Amino acid sequence: MTLPSLEDPRALLRHLYDVAVQRALPLHNTAAHLPQPPKGRTLVLGAGKAGGAMAHAVEALWPQDAPLSGLVVTRYGHTPPRPSGVHERIEVVEAAHPVPDAAGLAAAQRILALTQGLTGDDLVLCLISGGGSSLLTLPCEGLTLADKQRINRQLLESGAHIGEMNTVRKHLSRIKGGRLAAACAPARVVTLTISDVPGDDVSVIASGPTVADATTCADALDILRRYGIEVPPAVRARLERAELETPKPGDPRLARCETHLIATPQQSLEAAAAAARSLGLRAYILSDEIEGESREVGKVHAALARSAALGRSSFEAPCVILSGGETTVTVRPRAPDQPRGKGGRAGEFCMGLAQALGGQPGVWALAADTDGIDGMEDNAGAVVTPDTLARSAALGLKVGDHLARNDAYGFFEPLGDLVATGPTHTNVNDFRAILVR
Template sequence: MSHAFDLARVQREPIAFLETLYGTAVRRAHPAAVLAAHLPPPPKGRTLVLGAGKASGAMAAALDAAWPSDVPLSGLVITRYDHTPPAYRAQPGRIEVVEAAHPVPDAAGEAAARRTLDLCKGLTADDLVICLISGGGSALLAVPASGLTLDDKRNINGALLRSGATIGEMNCVRKHLSGIKGGRLAAACAPAQVMTLLISDVPGDDPSVIASGPTVADPTTCADALAIIDRYRIEIPPIAREALLRGEWESVKPGDLRLARADTRMLATPREALEEAARVAREAGLAAYVLSDDMEGEAREVGKVHAALARSVKTQATPFRAPCVILSGGETSVTVRNRQGRGGRAVEFLLGCGVALDGLPGVWGLAADTDGIDGTEGNAGAWLAPDTLARARALGQNALAALESNDAYSYFASVDHLVTPGPTFTNVNDFRALLVL
């Protein structure tokens, strides 16, 4: 799609323009564009590549292409099903890519994660471990704490996803119910040098939260995890409650000598992706504002706040003046009320926004996850036009009813407003854009 937009073309093709901004943000965060510049020099010993996340397959392909062909390289990364880049799938390289389930772990993820730990055995101080970590790695690195089963992990993870807990809260619990997260992977690699390359999908870009920090020291405690479990009324097996109460499943803490040779480098962040989209908008002749890259909260409520801001811009020329684009990112939450409803946080945000805008002329929107998958459906998100609610109403769709039943996917599908790029092979979390003309 051409980036040659000026204001006249934006006015003619508002949705194409918003899709271009989304694509721009995604490309800015793609491993092929950002990884090579951060690679360390080859070590005296061997180089082992480990990792997990929705972007880890693309990260492995980018690393393999950039690493000297005459320097040995091997390893294993775990990514979501259908998230291996097609070229690397067709012609596998030096790094094995295994696919597993996300967001609820499966046996393939558990087996691959246990293999990952096995590969850490026998490393020496002359060796280098490059860990490729991105969002989604928490579910893909599925090694239950001693005494828990994979079904236990699945049930707890599913309950967390439905609870409305923030990503930081969910990952705190996950770290303390794991045999590999919360710094444990890096500890298993000692005494080798560990270089972690990160693509951030979390508010604040905290390395200890991304994929539940498998290579990063964790300041949270068993008591913190138990408090979150109780706050959201998550059911856990008695053995887990007892272990957390006694502090038996504590994660690796700051200052642990096993992490003395561990370092991290951030390859891509939500802020950088949003700023690149803002740059393209300004080149088209619009003002562009990045509200925040780390918004949290209930997706529908965040949508209402964005709608109020767009309405103020359109009707009162404050705090911004039209024409403009309002951008934001982060990771909102959805408290599931109807488990039969379909849709993730991007479409729930957009439907909440659409209900609040109620067809306000001159405002368009797009909300999508930068990994190309919104929740468990095949779409990344959806788009919204001033006539969307009227078109859906003519088809018998009720926006408020769809919102209350967590069925935003079906609502936007009915008017053919879904955004479906497929896997993007990166993940810097939510992308939201409102265009006010």
């Protein structure tokens, strides 16, 4: 493979993204964390955008003479081809993300039903990755799928961060927030998880179906009030009476549970940094835990890049500035006749970055989601170049107008600056790389 050079910034940035994704692929990270086959049977359960790839990795690595069965749910279109010579022992089904659908409901019902009859001799291997909150949907009593869809959509558009969203999701579910693990007792439960959340908090990843939950019904109510999200009166009353509490730390039903992080955002950033250094570039990792409004995070990154380009920074050019985490997009109100904007966190970051850079020479950037999907579109993210604003102006595009309606896709698509990868079969969340030349 021919490695890119500084003379081709787009190819160089895409190479760093590809390296980061490659580091997080399940087949490269699973073997070291697999337990030995148990005396009884092994049941595999799971949910997330990496679910299909994780299931295939387990099938490839599990002893052929040891029993193995189970069910995993992933996003539509995110099941990779099964590796050559690997036979199907774990069923993989698909459902909707980020707003749940009936297929996700059916999968969650089946997964919970599979836990019936487990014994202390059995092993449950849970494969959890980002996206599992939507894919593994089983509303609490008094809440319909339509209710969950509305609440999920409102949370996604509210600007709430992932911890807040998943606190609500846990308390409105019959399977999240440790409830799946509780249903598996007395079997041993080993969870292998790929982190897509700032801080790698395993109780937040996919709303922690196999992890004790320290948040409370009162916390969930506070978040619902803060963002103006309504739930049916009967469900609100149950929250107020703390009837929808999740299993807490110390719950005896979770005594035989353990969790292993098999891939994290920091590992992917470090892999990208090493790749940059191998090309003769300095590489600086800001953090893998960056949160906040995407456009505002873009402005902060622009300030850092500009100071490096002007030689006023401890970041010495030529260099790459890397960061990860999970930013948010607050969807702005729009007129009834105005079309809904298209795009996600990465694209919104890139618009904020481009606007703040103002055409700064010598700075290029790529921001993309490591699952290959930015929001609900068909792109992973976008690229910003020194002439982004000049080229957009020539087409009559104003970045401020597109920011006002959260329309990153509509801004970058005419420029040919969308990053399209297709599903990557993993997910360690936002990846951002800024090249200062």
